[in-house]
Amino acid sequence: MSGQRSSHPGAACPIARASSVVGDRWILLIMRNATLGMTRFDAFRSELGIADNILSNRLGRLLDAGLLTRVPYRDESGRGRHEYRLTAAGADLLPVLNALAAWGEAHTSPAEPAEPMRVLHSVCGHTLDACRFCENCGREAVRGEIAWLRPWRSPEPVALADAALEPAR
């Protein structure tokens, strides 16, 4: 039916396809935190204040869509568990998150005054113009050189998580 054309995961429009994967508030917040290096179910739950069933649903959607991958680890008691790591596709969501941050700074306000978030070139500590080009050294930053400064949480910038190495499929 033609009505489904623009919202289908296989739509011709890449904005429609991307929106069918990440057009969800919880998905964007999970991907923000995964980008900051968060990997564990309990950490997402406590940071986001999200109900278990909603978190499980969204992590499942992100696994199915290939933005996160499950990696086994052993917890303190030696029990086998899984953590959720960014894939290359998940790491590539960074420009979307940076664009959302810029829009949010420009067009919305925090309830309490807060210093703005900044996207930094960690090599020299300066802001990245268009979230890519260092305003100081002019170089285009590669992922390992990009940090987020979120002053309301910490005065120290946080280096972005690397994508997990994925097994060949």
Next chain:
Amino acid sequence: MSGQRSSHPGAACPIARASSVVGDRWILLIMRNATLGMTRFDAFRSELGIADNILSNRLGRLLDAGLLTRVPYRDESGRGRHEYRLTAAGADLLPVLNALAAWGEAHTSPAEPAEPMRVLHSVCGHTLDACRFCENCGREAVRGEIAWLRPWRSPEPVALADAALEPAR
């Protein structure tokens, strides 16, 4: 309650604030079409195949959040109606939409083969690098010079809609 901290519209994090406004598939599709110049309820409904009540809800949220504004017009029969026009805040969502398009092209596939969407510098017809800088003339494109080429719909690029002039508040 601390659990609501990251998802609140007034959160310190601008990504959380932006996600609370645009973290929704229908909202992103409506804003895509508004960016292409669509303004009327019936046009959104038929293009997106969206139910009336869902479309009304999302347009209401976009009006409340200040991304769209209602502008009166008279239809063919002289009846007073309203159309929905981008505000400056709505027009500023372009980098988010462009980043979604780039991610969608890179990491999802259309059901039927389709030529990729391109963000063009309409002045010279070349692709914009990082959706901003012309790969041909090197200039940074301003909004009035940016067009979207969506080859599965038309061989002609579509100039992006301007923001409506808004009354001073």
